[in-house]
Amino acid sequence: MDKEPTVIEPGFITRVIPKDRNCIGRTGDEGMASIVLLNDNVTLFSYVVFCLVEVDFGMNYKSASETMIFAHRHGQAHVGQYPIGFAEQLLRDVDKLNILHGQNLRFLLIQ
Numbered sequence: 001m002d003k004e005p006t007v008i009e010p011g012f013i014t015r016v017i018p019k020d021r022n023c024i025g026r027t028g029d030e031g032m033a034s035i036v037l038l039n040d041n042v043t044l045f046s047y048v049v050f051c052l053v054e055v056d057f058g059m060n061y062k063s064a065s066e067t068m069i070f071a072h073r074h075g076q077a078h079v080g081q082y083p084i085g086f087a088e089q090l091l092r093d094v095d096k097l098n099i100l101h102g103q104n105l106r107f108l109l110i111q
Helices: 045-054 061-074 084-101
Strands: 006-009 012-014 032-038 076-083 107-110
């Protein structure tokens, strides 16, 4: 059974998906979480790449561009696997950029 959406910051909602679900980016370690980028038809490619590089996901411009294109073509893209606390902070950082730039880029946090 999925947990209810969790509000991390105003305007940002993520759904925590249990590890036993057959989903992209499943984790095998307790204490780790995967972050998945969700595609939409509104957010500019340049903003997606900017967020992936600016926020500490560990991506350079090339890998951020490849991740963005994958999400555009397939609807979602695995960004990375991080300790849960760090992953939550990354999503809070994205939300701050979203608010600052008037965007609504979305990710899933999968535990």
